[in-house]
Amino acid sequence: MPQIIAVLDFGSQYTQVIARRIRECQVYSKIYPFATTAAQLKADGVIGIILSGGPSSVFAKTAPIPDRAIFELGVPVLGVCYGIQLMGHLLGGTVSQSAHREYGNGTLTIQKAGRLFAKLPKKLRVWNSHGDRLIALPPGFAAIGTTENSEFAAIEDRKRNFYGIQFHPEVFHTERGIEVYKNFLFGICRARADWTMKDFIAQAIADIRARVGKSRVLLGLSGGVDSSVAAALIHRAIGKQLTCVFVDNGLLRRGEREYVESLYQRNFKIDLRVVDASALFLRRLKGISDPEHKRKIIGNTFVNVFERSLKSIGHADFLAQGTLYPDVIESVAIAGNPAALIKSHHNVGGLPARMKLKLLEPLRELFKDEVRAVGSSLGLPREVVWRQPFPGPGLGVRVAGDITAARLEVLRAADAILQEEMMDSGWYWKVWQSFAVYLPVKSVGVVGDERNYADVIALRIVESKDAMTADWTRLPYDLLQKISSRITNEVRGVSRVVLDISSKPPATIEWE
Secondary structure, three states, rough: OOOOOEEEOOOOHHHHHHHHHHHHHHOEEEEEEOOOOOOHHHHHHEEEEEEEEOOOOOOOOOOOOOOOOHHHOOOEEEOHHHHHHHHHHHHHEEEEEEEEEEEEEEEEEOOOOOOOOOOOOOEEEEEEEEEEEEEEEEOOOOEEEOOOOOOEEHHHOOOEEEEEEEEOOOOOOOHHHHHHHHHHHHHHHOOOOOHHHHHHHHHHHHHHHHHHHOOEEEEOOOOHHHHHHHHHHHHHHHHHEEEEEEEEEOOOOOOOOHHHHHHHHHHHEEEEEEEEEEEHHHHHHHHOHHHHHHHHHHHHHHHHHHHHHHHHOOOEEEEEEEOHHHHHHOOOOOHHOOOOOOOOOOOOOOOOOOOOOEEEEEOOOOOOOHHHHHHHOOOOOHHHOOOOOEEEEEHHOOOOOOOHHHHHHHHHHHHOOOOOOHHHHHHOOOOEEEEEEEEEEEEEEEEEEEEEEEEEEEEOOOOOOOOOEEEEOOHHHHHHHHHHHHHHHOOOOOEEEEEEEEEOOOOOOOEE
């Protein structure tokens, strides 16, 4: 078994990103509930502990507090944001509420490089997100870095190998943040880089076989990366015991159904059934504009469709899904931790009690880039492995406001032009995601010599590694101009194209 770095989850939306950054260094990370006992961590053989950030204040009555015995295990501990405040609070320092919240970019001035900041420059751009700060050090600690509003933005107790940082090195906004984690992993914890996706595949196949046995598995196949890799992995484990169902929900991109049928019938020897439920989905979504309501209707309808599919397919014991870590962390708190709900995902939250199917989610603890690595190792073609993400609710969350057949057709046409130009220019493979959004507003334009009052399309094109953080892509102006010109000229009913230049955070990648 690989060595384990434990990440104690205090409810931060970035907890999964920390875990991902560690795995990116080929070191195995495991997320534990914040209240996990020191005895359990010791039994698991953890070689280092990271205390995540979180939305709470250490002064709150309901503040999540870890087992204090974790500081007596003799393993290195790194506190991040809320984590540094916890260390100060529990180990004899003083924490105070800041005069104002420190959020966004800041500058870290490193006073002492030591082990944590080895080989890093004296100043780094970092990402802050906190309302409290440490104002007096616990015994044995020394300050090694400051920011504009905190004289104890980075601290260390070198003797006990305890470290704390007020900023978030896991997000891409922090300059050279991965190197901070590498210094902790290899320079302080003495970890080995012994975690690979081949290890994951071998373990996942063994787990699937042990859990499924001789039972049949039904998988909801969307044709995207996640469900495709899940299908390939499960098929490798149990072969003909797997049946895939592709649901046409009426919220697909142009030509999506034909693409999926052709791809899987020609490239994979997997039992694939296609169900046309477009009329049902659109009927249930009629007049619904609230994003959360849309997602829940879509999720419930998917379940209904799978229930009906069982009648024609025959008995199955498991429903398999391509659920990923970002889906889970945005939808529900991991292991009951105090994380805030961002938005519901149609494939998260379980099944209704009336269904006898058990969930099988072999990718639930992986990030998108890890899933791509698994797909490549399983021999899936590039067009599948590197296909851009497409949300489970489909265009239902890309038509802002009410969903109608007419609005969907406008969006499909605009999005098809965007994808074509991204492919032709080679930019499709360089970005994380590129898609069009239908906005529920009208805009005045001019067609010929006449006034035109028509729809607005937004372009969302972002760079990311794991979908937990993202930044907008700086496409060449001539490419943007060509895309805009084609949409306004070729898509009837569109008078204006706008570009979304929001980062995540504070925005999410999808609009709804």
